Amino acid sequence: MAEARRIDGKARAARIIEEVTAATSSLTAETGLQPGLAVVIVGEDPASQVYVGSKAKRAVECGFKSVKHVLDADTSEAALLDLIAELNADPDIHGILVQLPLPPQIDEGKVIQAIDADKDVDGFHLVNVGRLSTGAIDEAFVPCTPAGSMILIRDVLGDDLSGLNAVIVGRSNIVGKPMAQLLLAANATVTIAHSRTKDLPALCRNADILVAAVGRPEMIGADYVKEGAVVIDVGINRIDAPEKGNNPDGSVKTRLVGDVAFEAASQKAAAITPVPGGVGPMTIAMLMANTLVAACRAAGRTPPRF
Numbered sequence: 001m002a003e004a005r006r007i008d009g010k011a012r013a014a015r016i017i018e019e020v021t022a023a024t025s026s027l028t029a030e031t032g033l034q035p036g037l038a039v040v041i042v043g044e045d046p047a048s049q050v051y052v053g054s055k056a057k058r059a060v061e062c063g064f065k066s067v068k069h070v071l072d073a074d075t076s077e078a079a080l081l082d083l084i085a086e087l088n089a090d091p092d093i094h095g096i097l098v099q100l101p102l103p104p105q106i107d108e109g110k111v112i113q114a115i116d117a118d119k120d121v122d123g124f125h126l127v128n129v130g131r132l133s134t135g136a137i138d139e140a141f142v143p144c145t146p147a148g149s150m151i152l153i154r155d156v157l158g159d160d161l162s163g164l165n166a167v168i169v170g171r172s173n174i175v176g177k178p179m180a181q182l183l184l185a186a187n188a189t190v191t192i193a194h195s196r197t198k199d200l201p202a203l204c205r206n207a208d209i210l211v212a213a214v215g216r217p218e219m220i221g222a223d224y225v226k227e228g229a230v231v232i233d234v235g236i237n238r239i240d241a242p243e244k245g246n247n248p249d250g251s252v253k254t255r256l257v258g259d260v261a262f263e264a265a266s267q268k269a270a271a272i273t274p275v276p277g278g279v280g281p282m283t284i285a286m287l288m289a290n291t292l293v294a295a296c297r298a299a300g301r302t303p304p305r306f
């Protein structure tokens, strides 16, 4: 079989950002409403700082009001909940995102449930989880990584996945479970696999669509991939790359890899997302799309579909 088509998430995300920017411009011109996104980060996790910086920058590019709240690592849960209450009540803010993970003194679940469900552009609030799992997708905010992954899958396979087997490796609330709901809504036959699944490679080899969201660098090798499958790699793992030499401080340079062994899996897949440049950029683009949708709803306008 020929080598897999490389799915360009960066280019697809750029197109979504263009669509969001154009729709924002019309919304603001017609109603005077400017979408507002508040991004909250607690602590100094370097990766989280990068993601939050990208989100705030993209929001400005889209024509949004962008507000970034940077809180100390020792911020109390009560202080964070107070900030969320303020943002919930702020009419200029249509989307609220609290960057995860949070430091250990803060109960993540409590914080997520404190966000107004109509401003929950991450799609993690129980109301949005419920909407998605009951098939009310148009009323839900869908979590950004699965929403972006689904667009990439639809680009390759079309809207109707009837008769296709999808296997998701990973059962997180943020990726695995909502991904399953989206694939199910598109008529795929869905299996969620995880660390306790028996004979994982054999199960995965049955997948026409394989979504890897395990958080283990390059775990999914060629022996997990069916000939002609579409492979979506959600993993973002930073590993040592001694072949790149050392940093000025003497530490070993690193590189980013997914959960899929890209080169090996490419020999069998029909289409595959790379890391970086696959699902990651789509996550941020879908956050912008969700924020625009939240603002359209607040303005009583029918939001665009992505």
Ligand SMILES: Nc1nc2c(c(=O)[nH]1)N[C@@H](CN(C=O)c1ccc(C(=O)N[C@@H](CCC(=O)O)C(=O)O)cc1)CN2
Pocket (backbone or CB within 6 Å): 050, 051, 097, 098, 099, 100, 101, 122, 144, 145, 236, 256, 275, 276, 277, 278, 279, 280, 281, 282, 283, 284
């Ligand atoms: N509140 C949330 N927290 C977290 C989410 C989320 O959706 N909401 N997801 C992840 C992190 N994440 C977004 O926040 C995210 C991860 C990766 C990328 C991305 O564009 N990755 C690039 C590579 C970037 C790099 O060089 O490090 C890529 O894959 O090309 C965007 C967003 C956890 N927390």
